[in-house]
Amino acid sequence: MPSRIISNIEVFDPAFLARIERLTLQSSRLLRGGLSGEHASRRHLPAPTFSDHRAYSPGDDLRHIDWPAYARHQELHLKLGETEQDIDVLIALDTSQSLNWGQGQRHKAVYALRLAALVGAVALASNDHVQLWPFQTRLLKQFGPATGRGRTPDLLRFLSQLPFAGQTHLPAITRGLRNRSGGLLVLISDLWTKAGLDALLKTAAAPRWQTVVLHVLHPDEIRPRLDGPIELEDSETGATISLLVDEAARRAYYERLIGWVRAIERTCRDRGATYVGVRTDRSLERAIVPVLRRRAVLG
Amino acid sequence: MTLLFPLGLLALVALPIIAALHLVRQRRRRLQVPTLLLWQQLKVPPEQRIRTLPWTTLLLLHLLAAAALALALTNPALRPGAASAPQHIIAIIDLSSSMGASDVKPSRFAKAQQAALELIDDLGPNDALTLIALDRHPRLLITGSAADAQQLRAAVSSLNPAGTGVDLAQALQLANSTLVADKRNRMLVLTDAAFSAPSTPLTAVAELEWRTWGTSTPNLAVVAFEARRIPNGEIAVYARITNAGMLPLARTVSLLVDGAEFSSQAVAIATDSSQEFVWRIPSGSTQAEVQIDSDDVLPADDRALLPLTIGRSVRVRLVSEQKTALERALAALPGLSVRVADTVSEQAAPVDLTVLNGVLPDPLPAGAVLIVNPPADQRLGSFDGFDSAPAQSAALASAFANVDLSSVQWQRAYPLLALTPTLQPMLENINGMPLVASGAVAGQPAVVWAFDPDASNLPAKLAFPLLTAASVDVLTTGALPATLEPGSPAPAADLLRPDGRPVGPRLDLPGLYRLPDAQGAVAVNFGDQAEAQLSPQPLPTVTVTPLDVAIPATSTTTWPLWPLLVLAGLGVLGFEWWYITQRRGLPIRRTVGGRS
Numbered sequence: 001m002p003s004r005i006i007s008n009i010e011v012f013d014p015a016f017l018a019r020i021e022r023l024t025l026q027s028s029r030l031l032r033g034g035l036s037g038e039h040a041s042r043r044h045l046p047a048p049t050f051s052d053h054r055a056y057s058p059g060d061d062l063r064h065i066d067w068p069a070y071a072r073h074q075e076l077h078l079k080l081g082e083t084e085q086d087i088d089v090l091i092a093l094d095t096s097q098s099l100n101w102g103q104g105q106r107h108k109a110v111y112a113l114r115l116a117a118l119v120g121a122v123a124l125a126s127n128d129h130v131q132l133w134p135f136q137t138r139l140l141k142q143f144g145p146a147t148g149r150g151r152t153p154d155l156l157r158f159l160s161q162l163p164f165a166g167q168t169h170l171p172a173i174t175r176g177l178r179n180r181s182g183g184l185l186v187l188i189s190d191l192w193t194k195a196g197l198d199a200l201l202k203t204a205a206a207p208r209w210q211t212v213v214l215h216v217l218h219p220d221e222i223r224p225r226l227d228g229p230i231e232l233e234d235s236e237t238g239a240t241i242s243l244l245v246d247e248a249a250r251r252a253y254y255e256r257l258i259g260w261v262r263a264i265e266r267t268c269r270d271r272g273a274t275y276v277g278v279r280t281d282r283s284l285e286r287a288i289v290p291v292l293r294r295r296a297v298l299g
Numbered sequence: 300m301t302l303l304f305p306l307g308l309l310a311l312v313a314l315p316i317i318a319a320l321h322l323v324r325q326r327r328r329r330l331q332v333p334t335l336l337l338w339q340q341l342k343v344p345p346e347q348r349i350r351t352l353p354w355t356t357l358l359l360l361h362l363l364a365a366a367a368l369a370l371a372l373t374n375p376a377l378r379p380g381a382a383s384a385p386q387h388i389i390a391i392i393d394l395s396s397s398m399g400a401s402d403v404k405p406s407r408f409a410k411a412q413q414a415a416l417e418l419i420d421d422l423g424p425n426d427a428l429t430l431i432a433l434d435r436h437p438r439l440l441i442t443g444s445a446a447d448a449q450q451l452r453a454a455v456s457s458l459n460p461a462g463t464g465v466d467l468a469q470a471l472q473l474a475n476s477t478l479v480a481d482k483r484n485r486m487l488v489l490t491d492a493a494f495s496a497p498s499t500p501l502t503a504v505a506e507l508e509w510r511t512w513g514t515s516t517p518n519l520a521v522v523a524f525e526a527r528r529i530p531n532g533e534i535a536v537y538a539r540i541t542n543a544g545m546l547p548l549a550r551t552v553s554l555l556v557d558g559a560e561f562s563s564q565a566v567a568i569a570t571d572s573s574q575e576f577v578w579r580i581p582s583g584s585t586q587a588e589v590q591i592d593s594d595d596v597l598p599a600d601d602r603a604l605l606p607l608t609i610g611r612s613v614r615v616r617l618v619s620e621q622k623t624a625l626e627r628a629l630a631a632l633p634g635l636s637v638r639v640a641d642t643v644s645e646q647a648a649p650v651d652l653t654v655l656n657g658v659l660p661d662p663l664p665a666g667a668v669l670i671v672n673p674p675a676d677q678r679l680g681s682f683d684g685f686d687s688a689p690a691q692s693a694a695l696a697s698a699f700a701n702v703d704l705s706s707v708q709w710q711r712a713y714p715l716l717a718l719t720p721t722l723q724p725m726l727e728n729i730n731g732m733p734l735v736a737s738g739a740v741a742g743q744p745a746v747v748w749a750f751d752p753d754a755s756n757l758p759a760k761l762a763f764p765l766l767t768a769a770s771v772d773v774l775t776t777g778a779l780p781a782t783l784e785p786g787s788p789a790p791a792a793d794l795l796r797p798d799g800r801p802v803g804p805r806l807d808l809p810g811l812y813r814l815p816d817a818q819g820a821v822a823v824n825f826g827d828q829a830e831a832q833l834s835p836q837p838l839p840t841v842t843v844t845p846l847d848v849a850i851p852a853t854s855t856t857t858w859p860l861w862p863l864l865v866l867a868g869l870g871v872l873g874f875e876w877w878y879i880t881q882r883r884g885l886p887i888r889r890t891v892g893g894r895s
Contacts, residue, residue: 098333
């Protein structure tokens with residue numbers, strides 16, 4: 001199994017992978033796709049599982065005609081039911097420099113890679129069409145589309161080779177989505193960018209898209225452990241700022257961070273996307289998976 | 300521990316300099332954060348913040364090293380047994396009247412007195428204590444050891460703050476002369492520092508320590524109170540009141556004549572200024588008193604007294620078997636009451652001065668004696684023949700400086716005296732033999748004229764009344780004045796203090812000192828222009844140059860500490876070098892959380 005060491009941490013350990021294979025991805029909306037997926041669709045199609053009838057029209061598959069009903073009513077009707085449907089799962093992974101920050105298990109890149117692996121592996125195991133778009137200021141080389149759990153090693157190998165550099169630029173994703181028919185979009189990012197989220201969510205809007213935003217933040221980004229005269233350097237731009245950080249400054253920063261997160265959450269809600277705030281000091285299995293399940297992202 | 304080179308302490312100035320350098324050049328830690336997006340929105344420009352000293356390990360190490368090296372410069376040394384070595388403490392106690400201020404409870408002087416008593420209590424078996432009174436005429440009070448604790452305590456307890464002005468230079472000179480060779484000498488000045496620094500340079504030849512009490516506090520004082528008769532028979536009374544505080548004060552000033560209020564008026568006195576008052580009171584008045592209705596911390600100078608009757612004159616008895624010119628000379632001197640007798644009588648009334656002309660009874664009459672033309676007597680010395688040589692024009696003592704007997708012609712030879720050690724020659728003849736001597740005879744103050752003035756042309760000379768006056772002045776304190784300064788020697792032994800008790804050697808209480816039977820009185824007023832200022836002044840600069848006094852053998856060994864301190868300083872610097880080197884060897888943490 002390919003692996004990657006970041007901050008002395010093996011990103012994909014076998015125990016982690018064994019657990020995520022047991023999970024299934026659950027879609028809660030009507031999605032377009034073929035008929036081989038494992039996700040129940042609300043779209044009424046001729047299907048083995050009966051739920052309704054409609055009148056026959058020329059061109060309909062004769063296999064779905066309800067012959068007993070024809071015997072009783074002398075009219076041709078097709079049996080309608082829920083069909084299992086595969087979906088396109090698109091994982092947009094932020095690989096900007098701001099993710100390459102933290103220590104040990106809390107390292108943001110470690111966490112983001114694990115999240116991407118979790119979602120991707122579950123989707124592959126569900127025979128969904130999985131694509132992974134790493135992006136910085138532009139889209140990097142993509143993974144997929146791939147189907148079947150047999151592609152999971154390829155996905156992990158791909159994730160293991162991703163560089164973390166540059167800046168976050170969401171319009172790169174937005175442009176890529178314009179030619180897509182729809183599916184499940186999972187955005188994994190720390191969202192340290194001034195604009196582009198609203199445009200992205202507007203493009204990836206329901207009913208074609210179901211969007212889940214996984215907002216990754218390190219605990220030190222929420223409550224900075226800074227004190228005294230400090231020169232801060234932006235990891236992405238290299239810009240610096242000199243500050244005398246005291247309790248008042250820390251409080252002001254926290255208030256602005258809360259406002260920032262709430263603004264993102266509101267944007268997601270307005271555009272029908274699911275927002276999940278992820279702290280890297282929480283165990284992925286114990287903290288994130290229940291949240292994804294609760295929000296019907298995982299089965 | 301002793302600092303053999305105290306000037307080395309100046310190197311400690313490096314400590315604030317190091318701290319200032321760290322404050323000015325404090326480096327900001329450079330830390331990487333994912334983004335500055337939110338930090339840039341914070342309006343906390345560092346320029347508007349007050350910088351605080353960064354208590355970094357580096358700063359502490361710098362301060363530690365600098366302190367160790369600075370202390371090494373002072374050449375500190377341990378003297379084993381120095382702490383237990385016998386010491387001689389010279390306590391100089393300020394007796395100026397400002398020490399009576401009660402801004403420090405119970406009073407500044409009580410605090411100083413308590414400190415002196417504690418010094419006595421702390422005396423070791425081999426320690427010694429010398430007490431020096433600090434006023435306008437500093438004097439040695441007592442020297443004693445722990446065995447003399449009772450006398451020392453009595454001496455301290457008998458003191459009162461009753462002086463106007465201090466002569467610190469003379470007090471230190473006196474203290475310098477009392478050093479003890481085999482003890483560690485320490486000087487301790489117990490004062491309120493409410494005096495101006497003297498213009499003369501001050502030196503001390505032993506360790507000098509100041510203990511001060513007192514605060515800046517307002518004070519009103521009667522600094523002058525005098526009276527004189529005017530032609531119409533009335534008495535003009537003059538008073539000057541000073542406000543030595545920082546605020547203008549409004550008070551009531553009253554004049555009492557013979558105990559009854561004569562005048563009372565409200566006055567406002569500006570800051571640091573004086574106001575004068577003049578009253579005219581009836582001619583028959585016997586006593587005047589001015590009072591300020593004040594509640595300041597020094598009530599002793601809020602009133603002044605003045606006796607208006609003439610005090611008692613100096614009582615002189617001339618014992619002479621024959622008519623003498625001396626009687627006329629004595630009678631011509633002001634303030635003297637002269638009585639003439641043929642013989643000395645034990646039942647005679649006491650006098651202040653007895654003039655014995657040609658006689659020398661045994662025992663001598665009580666009090667001071669002027670012995671003129673004495674017969675041969677061992678109490679004066681041995682006779683060594685006769686001489687008639689003229690006198691030298693210059694006197695040997697200032698008391699007789701104006702007396703010139705060189706033109707006197709002796710009609711009869713005078714005896715030559717080989718004086719006893721208790722007598723000192725004042726005037727001599729050209730052969731160096733004494734003509735006039737002063738000192739003590741049989742334990743009594745005495746002046747001796749070795750010649751017979753009636754057997755010369757001296758009575759016709761101006762030198763005669765001058766010699767008589769000088770002799771009387773040496774032997775008596777003169778007539779009782781109307782007022783005397785606080786702390787002055789008692790002018791008469793039979794004075795009664797204001798509280799009715801017999802007077803001590805000094806006038807150390809404010810008020811009216813009376814003679815028995817209303818023979819006269821003298822007032823002691825504490826108001827003084829200099830003493831009215833109660834605010835402590837900057838301590839005067841004293842040059843301390845300890846003398847090489849022999850220390851007992853047990854404490855002569857000194858262990859220099861500077862090598863240890865230098866090693867400590869270098870050790871700290873070495874640790875600092877190691878610390879920085881170690882830090883440089885470590886991966887640099889550039890982010891808050893760490894970066895892979």
